[in-house]
Structures are given as C-alpha cells and as structure tokens.
Amino acid sequence: MNSSDDAFEAELRALGESLHVPPPPADMSVRVTAALRELSEEPHFTTGPSKPFFAAKFRRPRFTTKRLVAVVAAFLVVLVAATPQGRAAVVEVLRFAGVEIEVGTSEPLPSGSPSPLPSETSAALAEARRAVAFPLVVPAALGEPDQVRVADGGQVVSMYWDGVRLDQYDGTLHEVWNKQLGEPFPQQLLIGSTQAVWIPQQHGIEYLPKAGGKPVSLRLAGPTLIWQVDRVGLRLEGVQTIQEATRIATSVR
C-alpha cells in the first residue's frame, strides 16, 4: 500500500463516520430477554411484571441439546398428526442443521439433468480444509474420498465415494438446503448423542446460495441422513438403509 492508498482508505473511514445511521435501540436487552422468555415454558418465567427479569439464577441452561431434541421431536409428531390421510396436505417447515424441510408439499419431483452447486471446483482434501472456515470431517467407515469439491466460496464441501456423497457446510446459522417432502415423513434418530433426521425416500433438493438470490434447483436426491457435528451440518446421500447411514455417520473423525 502506498501513501495515496492510505489516504483513500482514511477517506473511506471518515465517510463511514459521517454516515447517517439511526441510533441503536435502547431497550434491546429487555426485548431479547422477553423473546427468550417467550421461547421457554419454564413456569417461573411467567412471573408478574413487578418481579425483575430473571433475577434468579437458573438451575441449568434452558436450551440444552436434550431440550432442543425434545422440541424437534415434538414438532415432527405434530406434523404427522396434523396431516391426516385424504386431507389437503399441510405444508410445514422444519429447520434442522442448516436444512429447511418442507413437509407435505406435493410438488412433482424434479427431473432432467442435475445442476452443480454454484462455482463448484475440485480440490485435494488438504486444499479444501484450507479453503473453508469450518473443520472438515471424514467418515472412517468410507476412508479417503475419491473426490472432493468445494462450492460457493467455501460454503459447501462435497466428498464423493462410489455412489455415496457427503456434503458439509456451516449448519448453525442459516439454512443452506431446501427439501420438499411428501409422505413418508422424515424419521428421527440419534447419532451418538446428536439428533439426526433420516429421509427415506427420493425428494427434490434446492441449494440456497450464500449471497442470497434465487434457490438453485439441484436434482432428485436419494435417501439422505442429516445431522450436525458441532457447528458443521452434514448430509449423507446415496446409502440405502438407515443402519448403514448411521454406521457411516458415527465413524466421522
């Protein structure tokens, strides 16, 4: 950087300081705690307004994994119950490990040739590890992948073995995939102590690009297992049985 670059950068910083940005909301901590309280069903969260918010220390955190598992489980049960045979399909959306699953849609399954993910390129495993902002895992049950592809500026890494595909992506913060499912509804299971979802049938899958914009319609996906390791979302496709998928998923290192 030469001095005129420095001056230009300083000019941009000064411009930033002169921008009109509305003042930050003063009551944000009240709003956030109220929203968190609404999400909780602990009885002592419904104490009257005269008591200070959350004056008491809680016995334990309210959003434990167990609890989230229970919430997801309950949601799925409700979905199944709310969609009796013969009634018009109720579309419900389940969000889990970076995947948005629309349950109850009866759209025709996609056909034709599959599209690739945006800006997908081949990479060696070590190269892929450097290119993404999250830790990659490899299932020991499958060994080294035959092929590794990095897509959408490091948002998704796909590994391929004979007929099997494993996608990894930052699964905690926003949705990366959209799936449309009719019956049968996805099945839940545990991978170790982690909640997972098994989709037994063929279904349409779309990719939601990182930069926003229109979803990319990808292809017809086969049976898929979705789960999460820390902040990384994983989807394993191409394995025909839940037992085999679980065996592979539990072997990730």
Place this chain on the structure above:
Amino acid sequence: MNADDSLTDDDAVGRALSGDLVAYEALVSRYTPIAHRTAFLLGAGDEAEDVVQEAFVKAYRHLRSFRRESPFRPWLLRIVANETHNVTRSRGRRADLSVRLEGVREPYTPEDPQDAAAAGDRSARLLAAVRSLPDREREAVVCRYFLQLSESETAEILGCPIGSVKSRTHRGLRRLREEVDRELL
C-alpha cells in the same frame, strides 16, 4: 448496571451458559450498538432492530457452539450478517446500502464554503460508488472501512478466508478509485 462494565465477555458467556440471563443482558447491552450498525450498513434498513433482536436470540441458543477461546464480537456479528442476508433474501431484492450522508458532518471541514461543497460532492459520489459495488466487494468494504473491523474479523463475519477479504477489498478499492477519479475529470 455499572457492575456489568467490569464483567469480561468470557465471564459473561460462562455465566450465560450456566443459565444466568442477567450476564447475557450485559453482552446484549455491550454489543447492541455495533450489531445494529452492522445490520443497518449491510442492508437490513428498517428491519435492523428486528435483525439484531433475532441475532441475539439465536446467539443465546447457539452459545454452546461458540468457541470460548475466540472473541465474542465477530462470532456475534457473523450471526447478525447471516440474519441480515435472511431478511434481504426474503424481501427478494438486493441488500441495499440505504444510508445517506449526515447533512452537517462532512469528512473534511474546509474553511472555504466552495471547498466544503466540493468535498461533500466527492463524499456523495464515493458513497454512490460504494452502493453500486458488487455484493461481495461492498460487504468487504463496509466491514473494513465503515465498520472499521480487522481483516480477520471481516473474514469471520463474511464466512470466508482472510485471503478473500484481502482480494475483495482490494478489487473494491480499485473500482471505487476508478469511479471517483473518472468523475473528477
């Protein structure tokens, strides 16, 4: 709550993880201004307050996935940036940088009114040029200069390697200079 000032981020996170919501409120108060500015400048516009609220709720729910040895601010701002993307995507339009220049405060304060007008004009052109940058370059420029974040913070927030932050910023700066200098001719 003045007692909150002495609480480090890590202490507050630790206490929030053990269920202490008052400690989490301290983090919310501390980071609301930067979170709100980030949401607004990345294009959330009128929805910036809702984005920030949702981001803090999400951050609390995902607090267990936060790595305690790393700083809290960029982790939180990444959630803010993602939430901003979600609202701009659901609006079905490009994330606009909907800001205007503060009428009175210009980056330079020249004595001569004519110089002041020229400086204001240049600022307005520069802002327009930032607005029309491609999304990725605009986001990098906004993070680095308007939010004054480091390269590594910017990388975490935008979810890309540091190398990409450098190249996007570099391309953005080059484009801005070309744009502004061309109009001077």
